[in-house]
Amino acid sequence: MSSVYDFTVIDREGNEKSLKDYEGKVLLIVNTATGCGFTPHYDPLEAMYKEFKDKGFEILDFPCNQFAGQAPDSDDKINEFCTMKFGTEFPRFAKIDVNGDTAIPLFAYLATEKPFEGFGKGIKNGALEKFAGLNNKKFGDKAYIKWNFTKFLVDREGKVIARFEPTMDMEEVKKEVEAAL
Secondary structure (H helix, E strand, O other): OOOHHHOEEEEOOOOEEEHHHHOOOEEEEEEEOOOOOOHHHHHHHHHHHHHHHHHOEEEEEEEEOOOOOOOOOOHHHHHHHHHHHHOOOOOEEOOEOOOOOOOOHHHHHHHHHOOOOOOOOOHHHHHHHHHHHHHHHHHHHHOOOOOOOOEEEEOOOOOEEEEEOOOOOHHHHHHHHHHHO
16 A cells, blocks of 8 residues: 555444545544543644644544543444534544454554654653553554554655654644645
């Protein structure tokens, strides 16, 4: 695979969706969870989406329940929660796995293109690193994503240009998105 456009994913209705449909746009691909401490990231994500969508920007939201069971609900309930609580309008796809043998190929590709480099410094980041390490131990070398709200920035040619761990300041993420536009 040479770009994200080579992948097909499943939308909330259970239909296949080619990422080629997003060709020429800057993408922020995110694995999410509704019961996570990082769930408030939906607010700055939606603000970014509103600000930049007319400039060719899309956020692709992939709920995942592999991190401490923080997204246990159905796709419909997850969507309802996100639209009612955070007013999200960006595309949300079917719940997926991002790690292990059941990980969807898109996330294995994203993480191979931009591997994990750490959560950063500080007590909170160190605690998350330890907790994530225990959670991901069961996936071995297929623990591609370390926690919810990992974000991948993709340029207009479908190339992965940045990875943002959930501990990254959302203002920094926004600056990178703006630069890619």
